[in-house]
Amino acid sequence: MKVAKFGGSSVASAEQFRKVAHIVQSDVERRIVVVSAPGKRYKTDTKMTDLLIQIGEAVVRGEAYEHVLEAVIERYADIARGLELSASKLMEQIKADLRQKIENYRHDRDRLMDALKASGEDNNAKLMALYLQSIGLNAHYVSPLDAGIFVTDEPGNAQILQESYKKLQQLKHRSGVLVIPGFFGYSLTGHIVTFPRGGSDITGSIVAAGVGADVYENFTDVDSIYCVNPSIVENPRQLKEITYREMRELSYSGFSVFHDEALEPVYKARIPVCVKNTNNPEAPGTWIVAHRDHRDEPVAGIASDTGFCSINVSKYLMNREIGFGRKLLQILEDEGISYEHTPSGIDNMSVILRANQLEGGKEQRIIDRIQTELQVDDIQIEYGLALIMVVGEGMERAVGVAAKATAAFAKANINIEMINQGSSEVSMMFGVKENVVDQAVRALYEAYFHSKQPLS
Template sequence: MKVVKFGGSSLADADHFEQIIKIIKSDPERKAVVVSAPGTRFKGDIKVTDLLIKYANQFLNHEPFENTQTEIIKRYQAIADHFQLPENVMERIATTIQSLPLQTYSDDEFLMAGFKAQGEYLNAFLLTAVLNKIGMPTQFMDPKEVGFLVSDNAQDAHVLDATYANLAQFRNPEQHLVFPGFFGFTETGQIATFSRGGSDITGSIVAKGLDADVYENFTDVDAIYSVDPRMVQNPKSIKVMTYREMRELSYAGFSVFHDEAILPAIEAQIPINVRNTNHPDLPGTMIVPERTFKPTGLVTGVASSKRFAALYLHRYLLNKETGFTLKLLQILYKYNISYEHMPSGIDDLTIIFDKRQFTPELIEQMCAEIQEVLNPDQLEWINDYAIIMIVGEGMQKSPHTIEDIIRPLSDHEIKIHMINQGASKIAIMLGTNESDAEQAVKLVYQHFFDNNRIID
């Protein structure tokens, strides 16, 4: 049995609905479907989720919202009219949208979650009606009714273990099942949404809960590529890669998956197939467990992210001072700041952060306290910081990989601030200036892929 997830670009309008119906019908193993909210239909169009956010903000700010209500309803109406659905289908959709301001929410965060989730909820309800109309018996899997339980973080929820037991009763279904992505219900009955990439998370959870053989994730790309296609023209596509390769590359900027989205599938060791809705006959990219994978090349992919910043501390005989790092971590804890990496030397320490956690005021306040408490000889905040990830299971087999990575960068005078290789030996992380990141990625890609380097 396969779980199939379709993104918003695959569900934007009636023509896209026709395409995904063909995909579902083409393989009898595709029994469970997870859907996003309708995406953009053309350049300049607005996603339904963004319309729902606009609707929620208008309500919160006591502004007129009737036009936004109407615009949202029209998106679903156009699809319903195309398939000539019964009037009661659109009556339920319109009533649900119009009644959102009348519901009770514990706070504004849960209100926003409650509004946003309707994009997926109503699209799943609509697709269920369409499939039943064309003679494909289908059950709408309302998250509240099936027990899709999540934590009480309104817009950053996490699945509860009870969800998997609740989903297990739907294994090996005779009819199709359609799940809305992106959200679940708290134990107190409130809607809470996942973070970005939420429908991918739902798909992965459903795949684990139903014990699927494969989780197919249909999107708008033919495959996962070895490098960002915006950086390199016609990059090499990846036919097969491992879970941990995908995780490492997602962390550094691969946008196909949110880096947490595939964790449930990983836990259940379910292969993931990334495919293109518009070219469904292409094989896409398979993401598989490490134990079944045999690499044919040194490097699988190269990625970069500019979302980082660093704090550099210098103090003579730092390695001899007991408690220095403890005091530093206590300050970070006080300000609710997490760090990504902490490379160090005998007199130096660098802490790398995801800079999305910070405001200018927070940086100033935190650095002032570190200076006061730890009294370093030098303290420098580095906002111009990027991380490059070079990832490949085959790197374990070569003693020359780091040398091969560094040489083209040094030849082009790209400064490297940090080098880190994880214990798994499948990823090498470099720290560079933001301005050098794209060039560094291109040079590494050119060295490993344009030269067709193969494991000896």
């Protein structure tokens, strides 16, 4: 059995719906289909989810929203017309459902936004099931409630409850093709609750783990995962295979193909993931697996992200002061701040974090508390940092991987602000100034991949 998830660009129009149907028809093992809300049809188009958010915000502000509601209905109707479907009844149901959600949650912003955003996937799944039926497939819409996707009750941050997996197992015994909306589940109190970023990917992963799928296919709009962001490096090398751990590191570090939280269910169940292109389904795609042969490819990829800062603290004999690091991190915890890395020396310690967390007066409070409570010699906050991650499970046993990176930076005349490597040695982190991050990534790509021929 295969679980196939189709992202927003894959279900954005009637033409894309036909491609999805062809993919589903071409393999009888594709028994479960998870769909996103309609994405952009062209560059300046508006995603369905964004339209639904506009409705929610207008309701909260007490403003008119009918014109946006009509735009939502028209978007679904346009897909139905393009598929030559008689869907007037479904359109009326969608409109009535949206009005009911607005009425139910008008005075609860968080619940309202969750219910409206989730409707994008929900109604698209109903439309997809209707289309698959129209071309002769034994297809059925299955709501997350009926499927058994039960989650915690924090709006916008749903986490799967373990009892869901037992209920999901029963989907294996249903006949035909099951179409399930992504992005949301139901709390035990009956509320719709959405997953965080990458929500439809999370649903697909949960369902694949629940039914014990042989493969989880994630269809998007690229032929494969690249070893580096193609907007930084032209025609970068495509990856045939990458491990769960490598993908997790790259996702965390800025790769947007597959969000890190979406990997957890399939990682635990050891279900291989194949990232494929809806527009070119014959392409082999990229496999995300537990293990790969990394003897000739110690580095899997390079990722970068901006918007970081570093809190740099110095104190003579810091290494002899028991509990210093704990006390420093406790100050950050008290302010509700999470950190990314903590490089340190014997008399100094740095804490890397997202710069936007220091807004609203937090920066000065933190500086004051560190100076008062820890009696440090010096404290500075450095902004404008970018982090670059070089990721690969083979780096642990390969000689000269770090030397290649530092040599590449030196050749490009780029100053390294900091270096950090985790104990697992799956990744190396380099901190550079934001204004040279793309140049730094290109230098690393040249060092690790340029001499290799692109894989087909």
